[in-house]
């Protein structure tokens with residue numbers, strides 16, 4: 085299901101949690117939603133799921149408004165963190181409700197996933213560990229096959245083997261049953277290979293929306309003698325510089341064409357990739373407006389109010 089958001093604002097009293105976001109999401113893609121604590125990820129997804137009404141702007145999912153629109157919300161699933169299912173008695177009840185709510189529910193697949201995560205239908209939800217409750221959320225989110233499925237830090241408490249089982253199941257099921265998936269996470273490196281596109285939000289605003297590979301290709305680590313690094317990076321957007329004695333390593337954001345890359349190598353500089361997590365940290369630096377200084381085309385369109 086495609087998503088169209090225009091100038092979205094969400095206020096909690098005096099607090100503006102989402103501050104004028106405009107973006108579009110395509111059908112059949114996996115999006116990573118990244119942002120520091122309190123940047124507005126949960127609020128944004130709550131509005132996309134129809135749990136909360138927007139304070140201003142418009143939200144359309146599959147071309148239709150979402151809030152208090154049962155036809156649309158039955159096609160949307162937002163799995164939040166592990167505490168949410170705690171009021172439900174047994175795993176069986178959680179699955180019963182999920183099946184009742186979700187028109188595309190696949191019961192056989194739900195059973196397969198339960199087994200994969202070591203869960204049983206008779207288990208008491210209250211007695212489950214945090215990781216087991218997260219795994220139950222994953223089962224509900226995947227077996228629901230909702231055309232817009234969102235997982236909001238749904239890995240909390242899950243150990244590494246369970247998280248990897250989640251990533252494998254998500255990719256395999258997405259390949260078999262295409263839908264729009266949004267994954268919000270702080271485990272950026274672990275998740276990054278799942279994302280086709282990345283959205284970075286900062287203080288309620290969208291600062292980057294890029295294909296994952298494009299975003300990664302915009303970051304380059306330039307390493308070598310400090311004076312040459314300084315000379316080479318003059319005029320470029322430098323997110324961060326580290327010095328170790330006479331050597332410096334600068335994190336450059338922006339496209340470096342082949343001529344520049346050749347020049348760097350000829351002057352004895354090394355060029356390397358930057359991890360998505362490092363890019364994220366520096367693009368959302370509270371002190372500097374790095375991302376705002378070097379917006380992606382999509383995000384700059386967002387701020388100027390253009391449509392994509």
Ligand SMILES: Nc1ncnc2c1ncn2[C@@H]1O[C@H](COP(=O)(O)OP(=O)(O)OP(=O)(O)O)[C@@H](O)[C@H]1O
Pocket residue numbers: 096099100101119120121122123124125126127128
């Ligand atoms: N119910 C609420 N009442 C008042 N303010 C709220 C409420 N929920 C969220 N906020 C505020 O809105 C802002 C965005 O919060 P939100 O939970 O959407 O961020 P987040 O990006 O999901 O954070 P985290 O990564 O820590 O989960 C924060 O400043 C938060 O304090």
